[in-house]
Amino acid sequence: MSVSKVSFAKALNTALADAMEASREVVVFGEDVGTLGGVFRITDGLTARFGRERCFDTPLAESGIIGTAVGMAMNGMRPVAEMQFDAFAYPAFEQVASHVAKMHNRTRGKLSMPLVIRIPYGGGVGGVEHHCDSSESYYAHTPGLKVFTPASVTDAYVMLREAIDSPDPVVFFEPKRLYWSTAQVDLDELRSQYENGTLPRREGRAVVAREGSDATLISYGPSVPVCLAAAEEAARDGMSVEVVDLGSVVPYDDETVAASVRKTGRAVVVAEAQGFASVASEIAARTQERCFHSLAAPVLRVTGFDIPYPSPSFEHHHIPSSERILDALDDLQWED
Amino acid sequence: MSVSKVSFAKALNTALADAMEASREVVVFGEDVGTLGGVFRITDGLTARFGRERCFDTPLAESGIIGTAVGMAMNGMRPVAEMQFDAFAYPAFEQVASHVAKMHNRTRGKLSMPLVIRIPYGGGVGGVEHHCDSSESYYAHTPGLKVFTPASVTDAYVMLREAIDSPDPVVFFEPKRLYWSTAQVDLDELRSQYENGTLPRREGRAVVAREGSDATLISYGPSVPVCLAAAEEAARDGMSVEVVDLGSVVPYDDETVAASVRKTGRAVVVAEAQGFASVASEIAARTQERCFHSLAAPVLRVTGFDIPYPSPSFEHHHIPSSERILDALDDLQWED
Amino acid sequence: MSEPTPADGESAAQEHTPPVNPAVEASKNFGITPEQYMLPASSEIRLLNPDGSAVPESEQGQEPGHEYPMPDTDRLLTAYEKLVVGRRINDQNMALVRQGRMAVYPSSHGQEACQVAAALCLEDDDWLFPTYRDSVAVMSRGVDPLEVMSTYRGDWHGGYDPRQYKVSIQATPLTTQLLHAVGVAHAAKLRGENTVTLAMCGDGATSEGDFHEALNFAAVFQLPVLFLVQNNGYAISVPLSSQTRAPSLAHKGVGYGMASERVDGNDLAALLSVLGRGVELCRQGGGPLLVEAMTYRMQAHTNADDDTRYRERDEVSEWVAKDPITRMQRYLSDQGALDDAASERISEHAEAMAKRLREAMASKPELDPQDLFRFVYHEPTTQLREQAAQLADDLSREEA
Amino acid sequence: MSEPTPADGESAAQEHTPPVNPAVEASKNFGITPEQYMLPASSEIRLLNPDGSAVPESEQGQEPGHEYPMPDTDRLLTAYEKLVVGRRINDQNMALVRQGRMAVYPSSHGQEACQVAAALCLEDDDWLFPTYRDSVAVMSRGVDPLEVMSTYRGDWHGGYDPRQYKVSIQATPLTTQLLHAVGVAHAAKLRGENTVTLAMCGDGATSEGDFHEALNFAAVFQLPVLFLVQNNGYAISVPLSSQTRAPSLAHKGVGYGMASERVDGNDLAALLSVLGRGVELCRQGGGPLLVEAMTYRMQAHTNADDDTRYRERDEVSEWVAKDPITRMQRYLSDQGALDDAASERISEHAEAMAKRLREAMASKPELDPQDLFRFVYHEPTTQLREQAAQLADDLSREEA
Numbered sequence A, B: 001m002s003v004s005k006v007s008f009a010k011a012l013n014t015a016l017a018d019a020m021e022a023s024r025e026v027v028v029f030g031e032d033v034g035t036l037g038g039v040f041r042i043t044d045g046l047t048a049r050f051g052r053e054r055c056f057d058t059p060l061a062e063s064g065i066i067g068t069a070v071g072m073a074m075n076g077m078r079p080v081a082e083m084q085f086d087a088f089a090y091p092a093f094e095q096v097a098s099h100v101a102k103m104h105n106r107t108r109g110k111l112s113m114p115l116v117i118r119i120p121y122g123g124g125v126g127g128v129e130h131h132c133d134s135s136e137s138y139y140a141h142t143p144g145l146k147v148f149t150p151a152s153v154t155d156a157y158v159m160l161r162e163a164i165d166s167p168d169p170v171v172f173f174e175p176k177r178l179y180w181s182t183a184q185v186d187l188d189e190l191r192s193q194y195e196n197g198t199l200p201r202r203e204g205r206a207v208v209a210r211e212g213s214d215a216t217l218i219s220y221g222p223s224v225p226v227c228l229a230a231a232e233e234a235a236r237d238g239m240s241v242e243v244v245d246l247g248s249v250v251p252y253d254d255e256t257v258a259a260s261v262r263k264t265g266r267a268v269v270v271a272e273a274q275g276f277a278s279v280a281s282e283i284a285a286r287t288q289e290r291c292f293h294s295l296a297a298p299v300l301r302v303t304g305f306d307i308p309y310p311s312p313s314f315e316h317h318h319i320p321s322s323e324r325i326l327d328a329l330d331d332l333q334w335e336d
Numbered sequence C, D: 001m002s003e004p005t006p007a008d009g010e011s012a013a014q015e016h017t018p019p020v021n022p023a024v025e026a027s028k029n030f031g032i033t034p035e036q037y038m039l040p041a042s043s044e045i046r047l048l049n050p051d052g053s054a055v056p057e058s059e060q061g062q063e064p065g066h067e068y069p070m071p072d073t074d075r076l077l078t079a080y081e082k083l084v085v086g087r088r089i090n091d092q093n094m095a096l097v098r099q100g101r102m103a104v105y106p107s108s109h110g111q112e113a114c115q116v117a118a119a120l121c122l123e124d125d126d127w128l129f130p131t132y133r134d135s136v137a138v139m140s141r142g143v144d145p146l147e148v149m150s151t152y153r154g155d156w157h158g159g160y161d162p163r164q165y166k167v168s169i170q171a172t173p174l175t176t177q178l179l180h181a182v183g184v185a186h187a188a189k190l191r192g193e194n195t196v197t198l199a200m201c202g203d204g205a206t207s208e209g210d211f212h213e214a215l216n217f218a219a220v221f222q223l224p225v226l227f228l229v230q231n232n233g234y235a236i237s238v239p240l241s242s243q244t245r246a247p248s249l250a251h252k253g254v255g256y257g258m259a260s261e262r263v264d265g266n267d268l269a270a271l272l273s274v275l276g277r278g279v280e281l282c283r284q285g286g287g288p289l290l291v292e293a294m295t296y297r298m299q300a301h302t303n304a305d306d307d308t309r310y311r312e313r314d315e316v317s318e319w320v321a322k323d324p325i326t327r328m329q330r331y332l333s334d335q336g337a338l339d340d341a342a343s344e345r346i347s348e349h350a351e352a353m354a355k356r357l358r359e360a361m362a363s364k365p366e367l368d369p370q371d372l373f374r375f376v377y378h379e380p381t382t383q384l385r386e387q388a389a390q391l392a393d394d395l396s397r398e399e400a
């Protein structure tokens, strides 16, 4: 056991392998996840290690992938299905919204859907159209689904393990521009802590990724590093900014968020997705509902514009930047 | 020309017929819309009047319906596609999100998508599962789509005509429990006013459905009559409640909503859909963003619970009721 | 999470004997191409004429690989009883809907032979995937009608435990369930279980994308799934001719590399024989298979539908003469297997079932509004706990 | 909205002569069943051997209804030139990607015969529906390569005007475009226009539900759509055997009541003949049709892919010998239609095209960030106007 430089992608890959090792019920499938190891190599080596029956390529059909995952879950498996890119999960939307999310409820708990849908999402990697959507709001709006999205290498490992072990279906959003980010992590230690139950749970728990007292940035997934950078910058200007990383979008951690905002009295929600009717809207709405009398200013949002995700030459304008976050912080009526 | 009792369904039916009469580009299709006239009879008589080529049944495949509508729109038609029920539009989600919403943008305006997707939505009619979803938030969150939902017989006619005439794609949500509601309307007069351009436009315009001074209820579609009933009840208790009917969810009328809330200082958003990451979240978020300093209390929400739409025996608990709205009004810190 | 087991890259499935390749065997046995093996026989399989007489062997069009024997009389008698009960339940339910005791009912009146055969061809450990219309199949498989009907009464979305009966929920979103069936079969295969899955859908449903994806997944993974399409000629108001131009729906099989067959869906004997062989083939590893049963829905789509808007009464009447019950009844009587006493006993059984259903439906069960929040997740989220508390609060104030 | 026209329940389409029913005609002419008419010939259609020699008539497997004549030499020469240009552009683009001047490029190196034939078999008013891989088809139809490449450079999602060229956008979400093609054809039919639509997809894409729905809609509405599947054996890393168990992808046609054919996709002569006849049949009302072209992608899926992970180099090398260009070149040389001077001229043409592309890609165009908000709707909403103003403000402050 030792600390080493681990990439976000490697943490995910290790989580999958460890989960497959821990239970024969776990099976991994999707497009190109077998021989190729996935277009992002997140499933690299799993077929070689666990056999073609436990990590395999399917025909090219997303509704088919999720629909058969539903059947597998009905029959005792814990499927982990990969959608190759965010926008290519849309053909499976009916299976997700009408079955994955509802089967447990429909059967009064007789059937469980312990399945995970992994979706590489978001932009910032120069991807062409359909490869950069932030589609988490569609799923977060669908009762019965849990929605996780890690922002750190450690969380990538821990949250994917939690997702696979959850008796409920989890849509697991992997910020693709963090795949190649790295951190010093001891994966062996993490594994044993996770398996011993000595790690704090991430599901339903937001974490304060940076402490501060003047304002709170509430964020998740690919926007967390941007928020941390903005907070760092703000600190240079003498502003103490707290950053809350949700990680678990559903279930949502009202307590941690509200505690932070009540403390700082100011909040900005940051998310890359287009803002209208989004998770960011929800966070803003519930934060003002719960913290109204502590607020010195409205809860603001910094999000992607309400436009289709733009082409590579334009995406830097669209993705919330440190500057836009700092501007929003400036707008929080500091004279109040 | 004369005023008579007109049902919501009849107003829609007339709007379709008038639009087909006005332009040969308008074609109507979907499941059972031809001979049967649709399961709600909204397309009744259109095949007989305009022929099988202009109002026709398709094979049973929603992605096929919307995908071919995209092609028709590319090639000069104005398709009006019916989805039989809310949850049965989900198989078409990819076509809607990736093409209907984006084709105009993708081609820098070279192609237009002047198509309408009609979706009977919402509950309150004792429908079984998959027949009662309020799915407007999925579409409202998708840039490139317009989202309309009428709440009155007159708006049913006018907004459907506007939707069909719009050069942009419109997802047109028909509150199914209002289909059989009626009003005294002169459809001939309405038609000529609409066609003369003498009617005020509804797209992008919220209307104040009832004036009041103490609090604002912001709502749309099937919840508008509930809000009006609640306001009536509140009036009996001496509270003057304004009701704003959005009608056009996208584009959204910030001006009318903000003007009302700045006037009353208190707001409750009412919508039947599950609340998390929904249109109601958006309305609450943007209302506090814009009206923070006029607000005496947080913007509250009365919505469906964050659960799958329940079975008929339970739905009355789920749908926002006049009582729940009055409770929310009570919660608006009147002592402030 | 279950006990960790050593992972070793070997699957249980791999240890089994290689599955039969029936296309290869057929070409050995009959000298036909794989393509010929996969296509359905040139006409639908029928063992009993509409008048109840047995179709002579010479007229059965015995193409190589498409010969089906007459099931034995005992089996037919058991099946016949279920047919009569199924019809009685169908009609009872329609009456209950008319009386407002049930929210909706999609009757399979006229299609009961398909319903019964689908249930009877399976073993206990096999799985059945029905649609909204297939309540009689569900009951024929042993699910208590009262549990089935709770959905249509509106008490909850589903009534029975799918795992207990190995009967999935009655699917409403069309053909989504075919993929679930394929997934169930895939899981069973991975565990090395030798179960067969029978998955049902209607003619209209074959137009959905999920139909295509399900058949293809089943074929690619060589899963023991028997797809049964009840072709009743209509999807609500839309006739088959507006749904497909294929020579038959069974002709879709070859496009997946799947053998297929067409059968008279009002001929219980033929159905039992074709589906029985299909299940056996699947069990031997020769699946998946596609069977199209030609039948007719005698009533409207559901009680909410008005079928006079889209089909002629003459057409409906024509199908009265092909009724699956009278046909089987005549055959069994002619065989001396069904005397008046037996007929009487069967009617009484059916009547008793109907009575039980009527009585159960006469009263509404107590429903707990808090159930709304109990089954969304295994543990309610804080959000749901708050909402549950709010509802409880509202209700107690209302009562006060 | 356009001029109101009187509505009268009559369609333009109805006034046309009834479409041919080729299945009926085939059964008259050759005494075959409709099902036999719809199935592909027992082996793929080939007119030129890999070595460039013409396949003797006796070996072409001329099943009734499946005879295809050799196109005339002039036509082949025109097509050959496009083949050479297409190859050069493919290779130029891969070089540009390696140099970082283009974001991504899915090359059709090896598949150029399909690309060229798909474009050449259409008339000016016909429509082409290409995928991401079909840039060469798009250019062969006359779209300026610079306009095509703006997508892959990352300037905008699409470069050319689909209506001007009657070439749809290059679709990325697999097989969604087949439905668009069907809709375009349907609109044309409703207006009584006599245009044909050719819609392309890959082998992997045939597994998607939209493939199924598109073929079925086209068949039910009897639309003049020619579906061309380029079967290059892989969907990224997934081989055909994990995609389907069908005898061939062309066997899917009969399930829609659609005639189908398989053709050697590296044989430009066969492609021109098969697609040419297909377009003609569609134009006469005998569509839709399904054609599967057997070909091979010689390079990785895109520049981002590493094909050594999933296929043997030997397999790739084997296909070098079947290259569509050398094959056609040898044939034309043998015919005396392609001398050194002609070859030289064609190479120069290709080189000039490549140079123009290289030069254009050397500099980035000026892009206006405000364009982000211009094409979401015809008129920006108030929300978008606010966001546009905000971005303008941010950018001006950044500059300041």
Ligand SMILES: Cc1ncc(C[n+]2csc(CCOP(=O)(O)OP(=O)(O)O)c2C)c(N)n1
Pocket: B031, B060, B084, B088, B091, C133, C172, C173, C174, C201, C202, C203, C204, C205, C206, C232, C234, C235, C236, C297, C301
């Ligand atoms: C995805 C989806 N779209 C539409 C519907 C509405 N609907 C319910 S039944 C039906 C017709 C089905 O016809 P068929 O498959 O032939 O079955 P049948 O009702 O004749 O048994 C339709 C359109 C649905 N349930 N699911």
Ligand SMILES: Cc1ncc(C[n+]2csc(CCOP(=O)(O)OP(=O)(O)O)c2C)c(N)n1
Pocket: A031, A060, A084, A088, A091, D133, D172, D173, D174, D201, D202, D203, D204, D205, D206, D232, D234, D235, D236, D297, D301
């Ligand atoms: C709906 C959808 N799912 C997944 C993808 C990702 N993807 C792009 S190309 C491809 C393989 C396509 O294979 P095939 O259809 O054979 O075409 P080829 O690339 O071989 O030309 C995949 C999986 C996509 N573009 N769209």
Ligand SMILES: [Mg+2]
Pocket: C202, C203, C204, C230, C231, C232, C233, C234, C235, C236
């Ligand atoms: Mg049917």
Ligand SMILES: [Mg+2]
Pocket: D202, D203, D204, D230, D231, D232, D233, D234, D235, D236
């Ligand atoms: Mg391919």
